Amino acid sequence: MVEIYDHTGAAVKHGRARVNGIRMHYVTAGEGEPLLLLHGTPKTHYYWYRLIPLLTPHFRVVAPDLRGFGDTDKPPAEEGYDSLTTATDVAELMTALGHERFHLHGEDRGAEFAYALAASRPERVKTLSFCEMLLSGQGLEEWSNFTPEKVSSQFRMDGVWLWHIPFFWIPHLPEMLIAGRERAFWEFWIKAETWNPNAITDEAISEWIARLSAPGGLRGCLETYRAGLKNARINEELIKTKLTLPIMTIGAPEFFGTLVRDQMERVSQGVTRSEVFEECGHSLALEAPERLARALTEFMLDR
Template sequence: MKTERIEGADGVMINVAVEGSGPAIVLLHGFPQTHLMWRHVAPALAGEFTVICPDLRGYGDSDKPAEATAYAKREMARDVLAVSERLGFRSFALVGHDRGALVAFRAALDHPREVTHLASLDVLPTVDMWEVMHGVSAAVGFHLYLMAQPPGLPERMIEASSDEFFGHFLDLWAIDPQAIPAGIREQYLDACRKAIPSIVADYRASAGIDVEHDETDRKNGTKLAMPVTVLQQDWGAALGFDAAALWRPWAPDLVHESVPYGHFMAEEAPEAVVKAVRSLLLR
């Protein structure tokens, strides 16, 4: 896919890959990845849609603001709207994986007129995630607690062994190791090496301001106004919760599927992801 830098919110420049023509679908990547994670999904959708794949601010070749407040998901969501509008689209479907799914969730809550459909891949809303993490089962999310710490120590610890740190998740979360070949893996690791402070800031925001925003919306009864599809590993079997039950209060029009793929499902099972997105867009 061809990439270009497009101005997002507040002058932040966003690296964006665009392919195809027709109505817009925005695909938001997760951790520890870049827009390259959509390399199988985007071409399959580009025959019917304009597929827009940004690097989130702080990741890949997008700008990496120094301000901690820049990584609130509300701010990152504003990039998505700004980029889409500059490409000529005032409304769009939105698909997010992992960190990108948290940005997509916030964009859909804050901008229901612009986001027509929402797909979330393997994540819980931030406030729900923190509430279900407890006891020894929370060890699987050790990185969430590490990067929630005040600035300084987390960054230094990760910088001391960045390839091992980020590579740990690429290895642990993939059921099919061949889904992320060596060349793509190296591009992910290289991008992460250059983005440690901003990646940590993104996670730190999810232990602070993002929770506050979610709690306010939950208290006010704010719902996702569009059709929502969630594809999720069966976390409940390991961590003791019902993921679909956590999603339902947020999404009245919900299709929730527990899937047998690994966390990197857009790379491990792209045909299934494309099928789910196509089904979502028919609702």
């Protein structure tokens, strides 16, 4: 495992927590207001290695490996990979660490989990940073449609064709096709979503591939997609009560762009800060860590 360091050069602190029927791996660093970071696919807590030292002067950062990822348990599918289950996982983690209220930042699938946590437990979340994601059942799936408009949208910078969503949902077939070719597949897939492919280092790819190649790693990752239809039903209930807490959205023109802001404005009482990071792609914390850290600090420390 590759290590992460805070702004003083000290290594982050690793921990294991028994939460919601699983054993969760996480790291902590820094002092100040608690800030929970939720990663996307197919990443782990290591996704935040450039961001954490920029945040630790201001926040007590908590970065778990989510259910199905990294060194956290990967239980059978029937035990749940949906957004509310993951929200419960990380809510119990923050309770175990003594943080009853906290700031919350999620990217990609981690942003959907962050929304589910904020919407189901609004009393616990001080601020929500919802970045580079759309919600299941609220626009995400329509961008996976195989139509000329959707396929060509990524060349016009006004949308993105999410071909992988139905592919990852299919039981067993993705595992058969990807197993043994993990690095070739995921490196291409992750870098294709960036503005600057060099922002995704060989070291980061190697770290994620090591976890995906471990027992249950690939299956655990894909189960979060197979929960997509359940997540859509969950979101249909959650959006009946609009969020009122402060929300920031960030999109990138090489992926979701302004769609992120539009999404949150439909399910909340209004977004208080919204940005599109120019010359940036889907992996904000690796492509634009300084801009992201500045946005998070300015947005959250005002609250």
